[in-house]
Amino acid sequence: MSSREDILGRVRAGLQRNAGNAAVGREVMAAALSGRVQGPKPAMDTTPQALLERFRVKSEAQSSTVDIVAAVDDVPAAIARYLTAMNLPTTAVAQPALATLDWAAAGLSVEARGARDADMVGITGCFCAVAETGTLMMCSSPATPAAVSLLPETHIAIVHATRILPYMEDAWDLARKELGTLPRAVNFISGPSRTGDIEQTIVLGAHGPYRVHLVIVEA
Template sequence: MSLSLNDDDLDTSGARAEILKRIRSLQSRPESMHANERILAQGYLTRKTRGPAPAPVDNVVALFEERSKAMLCTLHRVDSEQGIVQACNDYMASLQLNGTVAVWPALSHLDWSVLSQPNLLGAPTGDDLIGISAVACAVAETGTLVFASNAQEPASTHLLPETHIAVVHASQVVHTMEDAFARLRSQDRLMPRALNFVSGPSRTADIEQTIVLGAHGPYRVHLILVGQ
């Protein structure tokens, strides 16, 4: 299948920068942050102590697998990245899923041309029934996926399609939510436009306390866990 980059999924951080610029102007502050402001913020984060934490576990990956299944995710393990595309193919075939597939541009290093369904690199258009993404990290304690959106990793991929397939490397699994924030800071990431914590398929019990899947997002979440 041919791949194409969705031109609509361009870097939109310029709008945020313009808003912050206006706020700084109204506060009579310079357009960009002074170096000492960044140092002060980093110092605050360094001094801030963490609260109580659960007891350490021997295997955070095994805990993540257990908790994500409890959150109604399905999961398949592969030994390396070479098995990711085939695992996606096998999963879609097992459920006879049809429709176009939106794949994160950040996963463009994989050969999606062999995917059985028509696919594109970029954010879902609204008509794509399947979205494939990676994650920023994953939280074992709650079986949660963490997404830090940017142009190459659009948040809509785990929000719009009916089926979401997420690629999680074993090395990305941390124990707690606090560990997730620490990991993001250690990667020197800029604060993204959206930081999402997703635990299983979308669900609601607003009507007669009956659980309904897919109310505000995908009703099917499948994980490809890479490595041990």
């Protein structure tokens, strides 16, 4: 028995779950989620352009940089401009879901795979984004390995404007609707990794990327 099976088995025993009542338990949980009362939320203009602008402002407040392009085909060139301007390597790793973009035409050498410790630049998409806080919601899968956003020093994320939602509650609702079963890992990213442990001085890149760049695709 694996550690995972052992832990989940203990949880099931504590909840008195078994094959006979598992379906009933799932129905109870689904009813609790669908009938929950949400807490107060800040007032927000939820028109598409307003959501994009709020997401941009909140992301920049979290120390991310933002570029906006018209279409997804413009993404490789936009990333190439950013890397050149920042004097960063034009060699990168990207999530396999992004393998079809024409990286070579933009002068980039991009491998579609999970990240390794030597990779300096990681390019990802995101499941969706939260305008309220300037946050990316990342859902892991074989096509979207989490390491690409966590290991490299520079994380570049492609955000489709149509996937910018007002609140975090909306992001979870969308995940339940589109994914059904939640993935192995769900990560929320709000700017570069940071810590204030030493003399309450904020230091970027403490436990992950110290540079986050967002390319928002309008169309």
